[in-house]
Amino acid sequence: MEGVEWGRGRGQRGGGSSCGPRGNLITSSSAVSAHLVASIIVAVVEGRGLARGEVGMASIDLKNPEVVLSQFADNTTYAKVITKLKILTPLEIIMSNTACDTGSATKLFSLITENFKNVTFTTVQRKYFNETKGLEYIEQLCTSEFSTVLMEVQSKYYCLAAVAALLKYVEFIQNSVYAPKSLKVRFQGNNFVFTNSGFLHCYKFIMHQVLWHMYLIYLVRNKEFFFELISRFLDTEQLLSILVQIPKQDTVKAAESKITNLIYLKHTLELVDPLKAALKSCKTHLLKAYYSSLEDKRFGIILEKIKTVVNDDTRYAKGCLNMRTQKCYAVRPNINEFLDIARRTYTEIVDDIAGMITQLGEKYNLPLKMSFSSARGFFIQMNAECAALPNGQLPSDFTKITKMKNAYSFTSADLIKMNERCQESLREIYHMTYLIVCKLLSEIYEHIHCLYKLSDTVSMLDMLLSFAHACTLSDYVRPEFTDTLAIKQGWHPILEKISVEKPVSNNTYITEGSNFIIITGPNMSGKSTYLKQIALCQIMAQIGSYVPAEYSSFRIAEQIFTRIGMDDDIETNSSTFMKEMKEITYIIQNANDKSLIIIDELGRGTSTEEGIGICYSVCEYLLSLKAFTLFATHFLELCHIDALYPNVENSHFEVQHVRNSVGNKEKITYTYIISKGHTEEKNYGLKAAEVSSLPPSVILDAKEITTHIARQILQKQRTTPETLRQRAVYHLATRLVQTARNSRLDPDSLRIFLKGLKKKYEADCPVSGQAQTEDGQ
Template sequence: IIAVIEGRGNAQGEVGLACYDLNNSTLELYQFSDCHTYSKLVTKLNILNPAEVIMSNTVCEKEKLSSLIQQISMHCSTLKIVSVNRKYFNDRKGFRIFIFNLLQLRKNANFLFHAAHLYYCLAATNALFKYLEFVRNITFVPSSIKVVYKTNEHSTMMDITTTKNLELIRNANEQKSHLSLFNVLNNVKTQMGSKLLRSNILEPSCDLQTIVERLDMVDELLNNSNMFYKIRNALVYFSNINHILSSMVQKSSVASLKVAESKLTTLINLKNALEAVELLKDAFEDSVSLLFQTFHRLLSHRCYTDMLEAISSVVEDNTHLTKNLFATKVQKGYAIKAEANGLLDISRRTYSEAIEDINQLVVELREKYHLPIKSNYSLHKGFYLKIPVKNMSACSLPNEFLKIMKFKGSFIFTTDQLVGRDFHIVVFILIADNVLAEVMKNISGLYQLAECVGIVDVVASFAFNAIRSDHIRPVFTDTLAVKNSRHPILERMPHCHVISNSIYASEANNFVIISGPNMSGKSTYLSQIAILQIMAQIGSYVPAETASFKLCKQIFSRIGYNNYIGTNSSMLFNEMKEMNYVVQNVNKCSMIIIDELCKGTSLDEGVALFLAFCEHIKNFQSFCFIATHHENVIQLEDYHSNFEK
């Protein structure tokens, strides 16, 4: 969930953004200056992919919608925008909330000093937390939330149009298709890994040290198969580490037995994850890569042993939750050791008798009506009975059966004797509360564990892809030179023969013009260049024989145009608006991919605009790849030494 606020008056264009992930318990803060089209904000919303966006009611008035709302609605039409009173965007109250919830306050004094001047971030934070408290009924354990202030300093910028054109996250033609870069690279085992992979693809790193460290990790996994399989097997136990964190940090303001019982579930899941820490640490034992060695030191910290000992002192060693809800409920009843509380034996005896009564009721009904009746359990319905449908009808069932429904090929129902028989052992819920309070002292170690799991999972996924598809390690120089490269998405298409192509651009030949007949593969070749650049900068191996890349801080692509009726915009207007954005932001660290510019006007005007754009871009040392049919543009090679056809 995201809260967004924009400055007013002279500060208009200054945007503050606070993002809280309900599944990860991390508060991310952003503050930046944006242009009148709010391209940075729209791109950030696309990366974060929020369920709801909280905004001030002053910018959401239907009579005079602000340009901020208009841009968000145009580019992110599926987002749910929630308006709240402007008074909740208060930076002073936001700073107090910040101090109350920030993890390890004493160790973040320097961060607090800088955060005190991020007025728009703090204002958005206050609105976000008030919304969570009063609308979502969520509060937090004091000093438990991980807060991260993020900048774009070491990230490659791509606007939302580029991410759609290159099909980075989803296929442009079929939303349910798996033919996108994310799905091609997604062989992760955990939700943390999936989230990190998605954010890395949409915002690749441009920090050479970070990229090289990841490539070193992939290289080591490829050369050490034993380590690779140990890591992949250990990661399975951390699939829900983010949910464990969020359930520990968040408190529901509505007290109920179901909320309390979920704490026991959290305790059992946390125990299983902490037991697997040793497996993951052993996998890093003889590692050579710097990050693997760092993770080995982190996982060797005493805090994980302390948390496991605290939990093991009250939870049985062989306790594991299953997918069967009824079996899980029984397992919870016997999860706590008997010596943990004197009243536990009495509670368990009552609990066992209730389960036996339900089983006896099922036997009696089965014999009485000669029907294959079975008992079942769900979180919402509690205990209920079911019969396979076959050739039966609801009308033919006995009147003793109540609330009859058809569900998944069975009739489900209850009886007077079964109503209200949903039992909870309150004693073990109180014990779980006490143990979780003890574990919360080392919550920072769990955040480090989650971050370690996410990075390792993504790197292991890259290694898996490199093995399966014969990828090679890229290097970074001042030249873009890739020999016999292949399109990674086309490789996954069934019955598709992929033609390899070489790519070259340098400071001396930084402007490449591509021409050829229709359906010859120009657009595919252009997208392949950008996708390989992204793969290299997220630390992945690439499909080629040899590969050298130049670090890019911006990637622009313009592939395909349409009229947009919502803003009464023609194809040419959209082209010019987007090319203006390129002209205003291009620099020597940019990569520009353009397919058939100026198709929405007459031939003479299109060629003139195309030539003017090329003449301007050539003054920068950015790598530019343009596909065209215009003969006049192709002839630019004869007049400029840095142009190549």
């Protein structure tokens, strides 16, 4: 702890007073102990320079050593940081001294101190916000049960930097260190994944806002125009991240890529004005805010600077030759006379190539054409149908001949040499252009941060337009939010786009009383597609979109966990298995009662018995939660878990068997329809084997062994009348609780509903009459 310097004070602004190291700190730490009613300390750090706006946070609860990391990076970052801090209600906030220095205090610092006037504020030297140390801390201190957090945070530098400063500080004030593997460490993303009760309202609020805006966009009848405009934007965020990277080596490739990106930047900035004009007349707060974010002068400043160096008509062009020409002539003439000379040479070579190909055509009386590809450079093409070749052969001058459909492609020795000269002059051009571009970029860097705003605006508009499309042009429905996941005739939105016929739609019903669905069915019957469709619908609903279904209701999921099976590969089997285990551990460590969990095949990377064992115990663990879980499996033994757990439902994908008139062989046709119960298709693996070329005697043996094992297993797992009764009682109880919670029925309708429930209960449980209510309802 030697040499550590902290500056702290109660609601202190500026925090500039860096206290002397040890003496002051001892006094301060007793102050901390005195205020342990609130027990959370938070460290906040913001990126510098171009990374301003990226914020990492780490908090620790002194009463209950749990570390929570978060990282934010977008236009609403500051709002998210403040919201998150408000939820945490910290005892103390730590920031870097560079963020708080009087005169150069950051906007984030001002916002935090304004919003948290009564919270102790401490400044720490920037050097303690060290991401490498942060990662080391987590590796050393995180308990193995939560170690999967490393997967999530290893490249999130700002939250790692924050945790380094936080833990060093806390260890210092407490005058002790945390024991290895003693801390629970979690990463909490920035998408409103808060576990407080405000969560539901938070999402609902977003939902209404978004819906409102998308209607608006649609109603202003500018949708087509917006679509056209937005589709002209390139990936602004990616562009920004590439532009700010400085290559370690000045290779031709690096030079070419920088020039390309400068052209992309110009192209993007030239779209800002049309976008502003499109947004100008919009009346909603959100779109007005985006309009004003585009009024940022820096867009104009950057574009002007670019235009002093880059030709007005240089722009992003489709096709590699077009783009090569754009790069070659990007820089204005008379900026570097050597560049002008090199470009003249390049033009002459290209003209020579064109001339040479014309001459060759005339010489052999063939319709030759000049073509270009980035792999071959310039080459010759000829339509095979338009030319009669002597002896069906091309002249011997031509080499590397290929024929695609009706076109011959080839080159010649002279053309290869000319291509080399062309490349050489291009290298010179790119090198000189690159130097000019680097100088230009160095003048632009300080303004480039505004591109974050642009990227935010474009992506938000893109999303709203997609929502507008989903709610107007397609047959999607507006989702409801309840305590049940109920989708009537839902379909996979992407399968719909890529397949010729509309996908088969299916129902989904998951509720508190039946919150664990096991899905079985033969290979290719549609299990994975169905699971992905549910996850997609849930995400679409929660981000404010309509969903592909006739009706839909969702329970807000705090997190969605998925584990989707990978294709088997014998060589990577062990690593596939380990990956599976890591993913499932992550789910087990992080899922809670409000999660949606989707597991598509588990335990395939090991022996069947172990696979079943793993699946069984994972299911039992997940069954202890109220999370909604969908679990697809080929282990049919797992279906019998419903005998022990009444909240398990079995569903399966139906298939039909058709006898082939040729050879009278049986063929499976897929219906893609999900039904209740587990699949009756017990030996579909054997059926698949029958179709393969395995010898009939082997198949026969396999069938016998399978029947024998199956009989043994079934005997042990029979459902008894008692389990059936318990199951029916459980379902009745959960339905009654749900009814009591949600019912808005008048007394008469409620009586009818309860009578219905009673009938259903009696049907499920004919042996019992004990659960009848006293008045017979």
